[in-house]
Amino acid sequence: MAKQKTDPNYKVIAENRRARFDYAIEDDLECGIMLEGSEVKSLRVGGTNIAESYASVDDGELWLVNSYIAPYEQAKSFKHEERRRRKLLVSRKELSNLWNATQRKGMTLVPLVMYFNHKGLAKIKIGIAKGKKNHDKRETQAKRDWSRQKQRLMKDHN
Numbered sequence: 058m059a060k061q062k063t064d065p066n067y068k069v070i071a072e073n074r075r076a077r078f079d080y081a082i083e084d085d086l087e088c089g090i091m092l093e094g095s096e097v098k099s100l101r102v103g104g105t106n107i108a109e110s111y112a113s114v115d116d117g118e119l120w121l122v123n124s125y126i127a128p129y130e131q132a133k134s135f136k137h138e139e140r141r142r143r144k145l146l147v148s149r150k151e152l153s154n155l156w157n158a159t160q161r162k163g164m165t166l167v168p169l170v171m172y173f174n175h176k177g178l179a180k181i182k183i184g185i186a187k188g189k190k191n192h193d194k195r196e197t198q199a200k201r202d203w204s205r206q207k208q209r210l211m212k213d214h215n
Contacts, residue, residue, distance in 0.1 A: 080186035
């Protein structure tokens, strides 16, 4: 088996683990983020949260709303606002597809994971999702429990 080289620049900053429980993810898309200097420094240190954030298409632009990036203490005069709207960078074609999904099909744009890619640039993966009802969540939980139990049974049997 070949060894995989791990990329030293790739680093997950924040992950929205709750998104896959609350939403049925149909598709995902990688977006760039427009950040200020102190925000990038803060992301490198850690201390960000995308759990209660969402993305929306307003005036022909894609925005990340309600994401939290902790203030960077060493930034004296150029501090950033922690919960400001941040512009996401996508192509026009992708933007029109996202607009169609949210306006016509009733989908939601949920941030899944924020990371630094192999070039060291901050990226965010947006999921095009449909909200799950309570019975869907229970069904997902039951499937997960059954797969765990099945793995335990197979392990004990061997």
